[in-house]
Amino acid sequence: MASQYPPSLRILLPALILVFEIAFILIFYFFVSYDHPRDLAIYPAFQDVNVMVFFGFGFLLAFLRRYGFSSTGFGLLLAALGAQWAVIVDGFLFHFSDGKVKITLQSLLTAIMSIPTVLISAGAILGKANPVQLILMALIEVTVFATNRWIAVGILQVANHLSLMYVHLFGAYFGLTIAWWLHHPSLNQKVEKETSKPVSHLFAMLGTLFLWMFWPSFNSILIDNSRVKSFAIYNTYFAIASSTIAAFAVSVATSKNGKLSMAQIQNATLAGGVAIGFSASSIQHPWTAMTLGLLAGTISVLASVFFQTCLNPFLGIHDTCGVHSTFGLPSLLGGVAHIILIIAEQWRSSHQSDWGYMALLALGALSLSIVLSFVAGLVTGFLLISKLWKSPPATKYFDDQAYWEFPHLAVGY
């Protein structure tokens, strides 16, 4: 009979993260230096993004009844380690000159804005992977996503701020592919530990609301032109507000007894912010943003019903947090809408010079992200199932007690 206890990470986890941290310090010593600042005007919105990345995503994942410590704690660990690695990778690809990576508030910001990929992927495998696996995933994912951005910006002429809007898409499909590798037969039955309790849903609501409120900052912060920036703020606001309406409406309508599902509300209210990402800076009319948000919220709820009951069991994918319906599909919808809007916009304006070319480039960037996330996810997932990483036994899935000390086991829990 197998042990009831998960393997101890007492050596492996500290060794791994300390080696990485010391390697980071050495790389910083030789290659990274501070640049004279261009401007600190974005600092307040930079803090909004920080709140989203370090607080919002972690608490969004805190909905499981026995996994709040891991959701919020590992979220912080992944973000703190991932952000340092992203500064390095991003730096070498985008900010390298005279043998040095130059750090500015903008470069620190883009590094932090890459971290949602990691936290979204972590949402797909939440409760099924240990922190060692999560960290390895984070470092690989940050690297591949930076490469993705580098190809998109350098070859496919995607604007720098737009290249970061692929985080949701990339994170979702990368994570889902890993979830496919990590699948375990016992996951077909939903166990008690995989459910929520009211208080954990309220913590998740906290995370949801801070993501919701600061999403306009995320979609607009990297835009310099103040007119375009203000449009990105307005569009995100209207899209996320109307996806909230759709979330409530469709959640009630698809429930047998006409009741709302808190999990669907938490996920689908954010779908509008995800979907508008690609076109927040180019949409000129609020009604377009509202329509896109309404669609995104509707699709998100419908997908969460369909995926969780039909598609995922069929494909053998267990998506703990529903990242496919929260981030994957809405982002895909947003990518397609972006291409349609490029075509529509060029059609309307007189100079029809290059609309086909621009739409093709946008399609190429979208396809690139999808393909790269799948391929990288396949390789990463294969690496993560190695016995080296001491993954937890299925009986310890979704359980904080596998990784955290409790003074009195299970008291008050």
Add this chain to the structure above:
Amino acid sequence: MASQYPPSLRILLPALILVFEIAFILIFYFFVSYDHPRDLAIYPAFQDVNVMVFFGFGFLLAFLRRYGFSSTGFGLLLAALGAQWAVIVDGFLFHFSDGKVKITLQSLLTAIMSIPTVLISAGAILGKANPVQLILMALIEVTVFATNRWIAVGILQVANHLSLMYVHLFGAYFGLTIAWWLHHPSLNQKVEKETSKPVSHLFAMLGTLFLWMFWPSFNSILIDNSRVKSFAIYNTYFAIASSTIAAFAVSVATSKNGKLSMAQIQNATLAGGVAIGFSASSIQHPWTAMTLGLLAGTISVLASVFFQTCLNPFLGIHDTCGVHSTFGLPSLLGGVAHIILIIAEQWRSSHQSDWGYMALLALGALSLSIVLSFVAGLVTGFLLISKLWKSPPATKYFDDQAYWEFPHLAVGY
């Protein structure tokens, strides 16, 4: 014997909010367009106000032991729907030119700043109305409050930023009048579901603190002159700090056994911010703001004791969240103090030309808000008690399970 189950909202709720949302999109399509931005300098404070409206008020109402999902979820729904409607109504009344409503960050902001009326009114009838009734209330209230502002600004020469300081007064009395209509004999006995538990009070404390901290942003954001703006920040800060002291002092002093009441603390600490609203931009000395805050906090605690035990049962009003003592009376105090300060200020200065006229205008604006909130509340309350809206039976008051799915009924709740 009546059914134990509340009527299902499976058709009514989605139909209602989707019809509204689609109507909004059509109105936006024909009448609303983005304006070139004047300035994005207020964006950080705009986000503070967002946190107050979308997070603070919702969590302030999360104090009931079994009503956290509804408090925070419906709060988000009302704010997201109400803000879109407020953009339209405000737009037609204040920002309409060349056949188009022009959207700027300022106009979006004033729309959002009108939403506290709705959330305060919702606090008075919290747990007793279903989301359909809340939404109807929200749309009517936003309309009437915008009209109130339009009369105040256009006829009574109230400054635009001051016209938004009536939100607390308007929301409180509008909500109390509706609470009078919704009164049910069973509410005279406080049931277990109407109480709090420690964890729900901590969530409410979260909401309280974010409202508390960002109140200076709310009272100052619409002021352009940087000297006046800074005075509004300081005055709000000192007023809300001293109302906090009063809240603690009076709460202990009025308790039989010398203990603090968390509900009183949460409400009365905010009274200073409410009361200083009207005069935050005109008070020249910190001691005036502190005195006003001290008075507001004292009155708020005393009123909460007196109203809940004597006046409300006598009048047949059940005020779930105590909005009368938190927002109603402190705002009334602030309005009266504003008039007195106008008179005192003009008295002191040599040119005594028009102090009487200005004081009369301020009195007129205050009276207008009170009268309009009562009349509109009377009409709205009458509409809301219609059987069309499938209001919940009294046995399902204060109970999330009337509207939200729970995997295991009542487990861990």
Add this chain to the structure above:
Amino acid sequence: MASQYPPSLRILLPALILVFEIAFILIFYFFVSYDHPRDLAIYPAFQDVNVMVFFGFGFLLAFLRRYGFSSTGFGLLLAALGAQWAVIVDGFLFHFSDGKVKITLQSLLTAIMSIPTVLISAGAILGKANPVQLILMALIEVTVFATNRWIAVGILQVANHLSLMYVHLFGAYFGLTIAWWLHHPSLNQKVEKETSKPVSHLFAMLGTLFLWMFWPSFNSILIDNSRVKSFAIYNTYFAIASSTIAAFAVSVATSKNGKLSMAQIQNATLAGGVAIGFSASSIQHPWTAMTLGLLAGTISVLASVFFQTCLNPFLGIHDTCGVHSTFGLPSLLGGVAHIILIIAEQWRSSHQSDWGYMALLALGALSLSIVLSFVAGLVTGFLLISKLWKSPPATKYFDDQAYWEFPHLAVGY
């Protein structure tokens, strides 16, 4: 047999805080006026600091299972009262001219930035002192800390923004000295009420994360030069990120069964932000900040193990919240690192004129804070153990029910 009930504060607490508040209003009336604002550009970062002081520290202390109301409620009371007193004391020492204390956003900010001393000290005696004792402690501590800053700035040539970085050091050792006075034999055995429960740890995690995210604002807000300010932001960011890594690594490594301790994570993740305080504005390379953060996080976890099990029982100090390992030691490390960096910097640059003198001044300022915090703590602790203040009996330590009304005693708690 002694009474089970703690002494009622019905008269003492209101009398005390109302007398103070009215005294403040009188002092403000005669001596304090608003100044024309220099600049409101720091307002967004000012709000970050507000969130840290009024929300972050209070919720950081909310980890005890039965003490959440007191942690967050008294935190707000101490901050609101302390900030007003700090405006007065700071004003007379630093902003007094023409017979008036001039209030600007900067002076209000420095007053608020002094409050962490109080909240850190409160952490050391959390659960063992009543609000009357906490308030007396707060007012004395604010006074002594302002004097400390005045000597440091006026005599030891410490820059104004650096003088506020001593808050952590001062607060920790002042509080620990008082904890020594308040020691009670029963504290040697850890009672059930002194433990946490998962939900209270999640509230503490909320506080931790908001402190974590906004720490760069705290360390940089008072710096005017935008280049130096940006360096302070970057350095704080890298230091706090690498102390987070150290916290996770060392917490797992020092646990017998390889599990993480949530209390250690909450405390040691912040150690990097504390330690970098003194040198955030002078460090020129990210690797230096990262190394300091890594050291600080490591020391913080090791110290928490060593102190709680060996040193504190030996010395007769009961440090409820572990402020010694969270704030005391990391700050001491930061102070020593600051001196070493001054010497190293001057060594490397050609003009070796006055490095010895500057290092001596920094050493002097550090020693001054330590000595003053110990001496003031000794005197204050002696005052606080007087029977006048009706301190709670040891059976009511760590118990909200000593100070707060509960509708149904212990229900759901």
